[in-house]
Amino acid sequence: MDEAQGYVLLTALALPLVAAGVLLFVPGTQKMAARYFSAVIGAILLGLSVYVFLAYQASGEPLQMQLQWAWIENVGFLGENGISLHLGVDGISALLTLLTGVVAFAGTLIAWKLEYRAKDFFILFWILISGVYGTFFALDLFFFFFFYELAVVPLYMLIGIWGSTRKEYGAMKLTLMLVGGSVGIWIGIFAVVHEAGLGTFDLPTLWEAGQNGLISAGTQKLIFPFFVVGCGVLAGLWPLHTWSPDGHMSAPTSVSMVHAGVLMKLGAFGIIRLGIQLLPEGAEFWMPALLVLGTIGALYGAIAALTQRDFKLISGYSSVSHMGYVLIGLATLHVVGVSGAALQMFSHGVMTALVFLLIGSLYDQAHTRDLSDFGGIAKVMPLWVIAYVVAGLANVGLPGLSGFTAEFHIFVGTFKTYPVFGGLAILAAAIAAAYMLRMFGVVFFGPLNPRWRELKDLSPLETVSAVLLILSMLAMGLWWSPFTDRLANTVTNLPGVTG
Amino acid sequence: MAEHAWILAAVPGIAFIVMAAFGRNLPRQGDWLAVLCAASIFALFFAVLANFLNLGESAWPVLNSIEWTAIGDFHLRMGIAVDPITIVMLAVITTVALMVNIFSVGYMKGEPRYWWYFAVLQLFVASMLMLVLADNLLLLYVAWELVGLSSFLLIGHYWERRSAVEAAKKAFITTRVGDVGLLIGIILFWDATGTFNILEITEYVEQGAIGDTRLFVTMMFILLGAMGKSAQLPFHVWLPDAMEGPTPVSALIHAATMVVAGVYLVARMLPVFELAGDALTVVLVVGLLTALFSGVVAFAQTDIKKVLAYSTVSQLGFMFVALGAGYVSAGMFHLFTHAFFKALLFLGAGAVIIGTHHHQEMGQLGGLWRKMPVTAATFLIGSLALAGLFPLAGFWSKDEILHAVEGVGSWAFFLLAIAAIMTAFYTTRLFVRTFLGKPQDEEVASHSREPGLVMTLPLVFLAFMSIVAGFFIFHGFGNALGFPGGFGEFLHGGKPFHVDWGLVGLSTALFVIGTFGGAWFYWNGRVDRSTVLAEWQPKVYEMIQRKFYFDDLYQFFIDRVVLGFSYLVSWFDRFAVNDTGVDGTASMTHYTGFLLKHLQTGRVPNYAMAIAVGVIALALVSLAVGG
Amino acid sequence: MRDFTLFIPEFIAVASAVAILGTELIWPKIRKDYLAYATAAGALAWLIATIPYIGDTAGDFEGLLLTDDFTTYFRILAAGIVMAISLLSAHYMRDRTSTAGEYYGLLLVAGTGMVLMAASRELLTAYISLELLSFSLYILVGFLKRDRLSNEASLKYILLGAFSSAMLLYGISLIYGVTGTTSYEGIAEALAAREGGTDAATVVGIMLIIAGVGFKVSAAPFHMWAPDAYQGAPLPITAFLSTASKAAGFALILRLFTGALVVDAVEWRAAIAALAAITMTAGNLLAIQQTNLKRLVAYSSIGQVGYMLVAIAAIGYGDAATAEHASSALLLHIAGYTVSTLALFAALTAHYNRTGDDTIRGLRGLAATQPFLALVITASLFSFAGLPFFAGFTTKLLLFQASTTDGLLWLVGLGAANSFVSLYYYLMVMRQMYLFDPPEGHTRFRPTPLLGALAGLLLLGVVFIGVYPQPVFEATDAAASALFEVSASVLAYAP
């Protein structure tokens, strides 16, 4: 059963790649074919993701649905299972898989509108999605890094070709910063695999090595910053976050959705996989520093967002702030805090995806994202406004939506371990209310600026995507246990995480 | 039934979903559904009440909870707890909600987003009921935020008006600041006790599980939340602005129910407060200051709703005072009676607004009693109840508070007495300037008329309640209705109430001073004599009119300090972090390459030089290091 | 006993070269691309003749040359490179020269030189083989003799080549002076047997040798000829320079350093590490500044050399197992790098044949005019940058991983950082191809079927090595263990 389920993971991982391969041979003029095909792929992936999430046994072992294929072994320095295609999910990755499915599907629908080189877009998009799934599933350091990079690289072209506002700058900066971050991961991998001296990249094996002292405490402390900085760039760790505002400003809608929605989580996920699980002692040593950075990020993003004039900049900074929470949650090394971080990843994912979807929908019509250009558009775009308000409220941490569930756990965990930082984190949540409501007030409400009388509300496809995302938010907001139960076993079994 | 009281919250919740999704397409945009919903919970409340009373005191509080989430040692149960305080709150909410729903059918007729209004109203009712039913602080917080959301949505109902949007924003953010405190307080409790359950927390605290300082700090955070929601000084600024919302909303949310959530919370946690050092004194002082402050400010307001709003703030201060003095029953009783007469007054104001086609400036009203007698009559009852006329509802509850404060100290009693006088004073002013005298604006007066039955009936009912609600304090009255005695006995099994006639006399004196002062001041010439002060002491008047500069101060703080800081951070982010740090690194790399490339001159001798230098360097370094 | 059967493949290669020369002599008007196909056929024969040697017992030619799996590996590589380059050249040279027989003949000879370098176990033989390759390259670089750049390139190349050869020889003479022999084993034994440890002659001699071979593989600061030679050379020769020349250089280095000098690792390992650091940094920083594609590739290949040198440094720093693993990974990386480079040049040649433009800007809009070529270029550049799915990702990762030893983590880290810098300029190329529309008048075109097929095949190779390198890795492992089998006796002396 376990292995059969492993094939589900393999399918989710390979299907987008196959889709990209197939699309390679579709003529560029067959846009509709590419769209329908992609939509079907997206739907299948959504189904698979939901399956993975639901089939994950909350009460079982943390790692489930494992599948291990020998890949490269017994050559060079590699021993038995040196590099193997080892897939599996734990509670955290099961949750993030669900997130990926939802956001990817929504993104596919949103990309429907693209006319310019639509097919090429989908090719890159699917490669990216495959990278995301791969990173979440990989239980082999080699493949983890493989897919991690795979998820980052297509962004350059996705933003560079289909982006807007200073797209080349944004794309280049984003790509370079993210890949630059992965240098840290790379170095970390070298050091860890070497230090363990097992001739294998297999993560569970290395995790064990990290816990039973095969990787010395000194090395762990030395290497941990590499991993964290490496993953932290992608996670929007302050002060390495500046790709986020610019990158989001440049990126096309569905890329922003997937990027802010899922990709940033790869970074935080990496900190769990490589930081906490692989280097528990290093994590213990460094987590206070991460906590400080996360708190700074949370406050800094929120404060900077207060006076931004561009929608995407607000969301960009807000992402920095929210990913700051994730880092805070991880840094607590407390079950509730870490669970909160995982929940926040999901929450921020769907919420941000929705926000970017909406911004894109508006920008496509208005060709401006300057807040002060707008006013009263609730009159012409009620659905849009409702959706945005929901997203904004989730952002603010309103109970009943996913944001609260996540943030609450983070706060609880933080208060248990570092009360002062918990207070600061909550303060950031309060500031979030200020910038969100400011935007609501300026843009959505008030008298309608006649310039925007012709704006159209969400299209059916956008509505479907938005509803999907809102339902996800509500699901986590209203009924916690399906989410928390799946996390519980995994989180409590993380090394160094206290009860 | 009592253990299934959650149904009370579920019904409007479902109604909200249905109406939000389909309200637009329903016949009459679904207002009947709203009324039906309100009526059914009103009815259900009695079922709950009956069951609750039947179960008897030994079964109180009635509990019902389910496992919600568990991660490691972190367990969370969600559930309801029904005890007398809850019952009181349920009574207030269901009753006023029904009245307001009915009233709104008339009031909101033809207004934009009619269906949406009713939908959100149901959301509010659901959240409010959840708030009072919650057996744990977390659920309470959830509901707390949701009522805030409903309030936000309803204040901003007329979002085409910039002022409404601003008011909604202000309300949300201001209360949010308090909510942060509440959340911190809740988590601090969990941190110390490992539970969110209010009863368990109380037990832990009584066992001394939390250190003194820590408990005090925690309670201050909790109090912060309560102050924010109940618009206590210095968080009061949002409530007057919240009058931008439709008037029935003001009645329900910003007078009768939501704003008293803070009072409810303090009442609920009072056993803990009592153990937390001087926490209660803080409550008392906050309430006292608020009561006085808003009493003064109300005096300079010209908008009838604003006057009522400040009055509400003031009355909430009264309740805080009562709680601060340690008298749950006094505070809750004032909450109970106040809900009726203040809702009545707001709905009355609504009737005036509808009747005069949206005029609510006192300067344009006057002499309305002729045009709308029912409204005037009920409004008068409400006013008198507020001012504390024996034996209307407000009298008894205020009397209780005065009685409660006696024990604290004469200074408190004295100040509260002044506040009570001011209450009577501005209430009189309000009534006189609105309904009596000659119409200030003939144009307005000529078009004024009594609103329809759908609006006057709730007024009448509430007027009735404003008269009788006070009697609940009597043992006999309660007993007759099946309660175990009067209000205080029901609430915490205290002694039966005995009228302290001395206090009655004093109260009445206060009432008389205030009322007649007001009447004297404003009756004569039917002009706004408040301007006299403006002439006499312009600075003082301006200070009062500007609400002691609270808003200006906050505005300044936000504009200059918060936003200034934000600009600073943004600037730092762009120039220091991004342009210097990130782009700077890139430029440096680029520039290094630029410098380096000039070594590549294209000339063979130079290339050979590089080789030779390289060799020598390698040789010398290796000799030095290895040799 | 001279066992000439050991070098049947090379005889075939040289015979093919002579045959091609003769063919053109006899039949001057022959279509020049036929000569290319003939060369490819010769190289194929060479390759096929190599097959029996795979896994065969090592053959010793008088203690000078050795045909073991290591040699075989480079044989396959050489034959493959020559085949690819000759096919690349077919149209390119047809349009540019009237006589091409020498060109193709020299290609085969150069390939032979490369194999001999890999096979050499003795300094004189190694030197002569190296010169055989170099001479061929001097000529090939300057083969477009009317082209000022080609001529300038070959001038620079030969002058500096001779200069560095002199350095190398002086170094060899010093080592000879110290050890009294030129055979690798003899050197190792003599070095190990020395009393009183190290001396200045050994150190300086090794450094001079490093300079000489460093020049061949274009390690900074001995790299400066490379960009100019790459730029001036005919495009296929640029490809040849950056593949065969480097591979041969590393073959020689591996044999020499593992077989002879490993005994004195403490004396040279720091120098190699420093060289690696300087090389990768200089290569990548300078590559950022380039506007010409060939120069860009030149600098990028210098960067790659820096990475490869990390493995050599690891041989010095690590124990015997590390050394073997690092060598194996280095060979793997060379394979990945070679295939990627060839793929890149297949696409570039197709592009150049069409546009005659070798600047980066010349690629503008290629994604629209020829998406397939753009894809191949992207794949190979990403492979250089070490991005997943392409050879470079896996091979570089394995190379660095295998080279990670306690003293070298900094260098590996620098390598990783450098490969990140390199991404920038690769993206600048990508940017031209994908982000812009083609200039006016550039319409969609199809590459010639030959180049298209070649590019496609090489692309498959790039992806194959990137995704499933097991077979190649096994081959390199065999080659590395052969390398160390020979020097097993030597390694006993290793620190």
Place this chain on the structure above:
Amino acid sequence: MTTEVLWWIFAVAIVAVSAGVVFARTVIHSAIFLILSLAGVGAMYLFLTIEFIALVQFLIYGGAVTVLILLALMLTRMASSGEPEPTTGVQAPFGALVALGLMATLIGVAVSTAWPGDLGQNAVAVSIETIGEAMFQDFGAPFMITGALLLVAFIGAIVIARQEDDE
């Protein structure tokens, strides 16, 4: 003793003419100095009593190479210019510095190293048989490769230097 004196005379002379190669003002002078230098080194081989290599030196270097160089000098003589252009570049001082550094290193190496087997005895006369055996027996492979190498150089020189039909 005489040998030593002679040796020193030759050594100084070689250094002098070698310096002449790199310092001479005109190219022709340099070439002549080069011939002398090569001949001097040939003489050194005689001091080492290895006549064979001296012969090779005189024949190939003194004869073939210098002729080739003179020929090339003639072919590349600037037709128009009367003034000899500066033959030394601006980088010469740096070059001198580097060369001095190198010289110091090499001399240091030569002097400081304890050459194994060097017992201070005189150079041993190496018989021509030994050389022949070594060259054709021990180093057969390089010999053959050198054949190919010379062929390559030969072809290359022709290909590069040959005038095209339209030149």
Place this chain on the structure above:
Amino acid sequence: MVPMENYLVLSGIIFSLGVYGVLARRNAVLVLMSVELMLNAVSLNFVAFAAYLDPDKATGIVFAVFVIAVAAAEVGLALAIVIRLFRNRSTANVDEAATMRW
């Protein structure tokens, strides 16, 4: 009796002079001549080593022969290239053959 070191020092001086020539001179032929000087020094080294240290096998002498042969071939080839340069640019100056740089 001339010690071996003398030959080595002499060789080092000639080599360095050659290096100086390569570094300093501008004429391609001169550069080539300087390289010849260097190779000469190398040969001298080899022969000296062979004569003093390795008279039995005489590897150094063989090496010197090969060096001379290769040097001769190299000169031939290089001069062809220089002549080609002269034809293309009417100069044999290496400084002027610097179109490609940076």
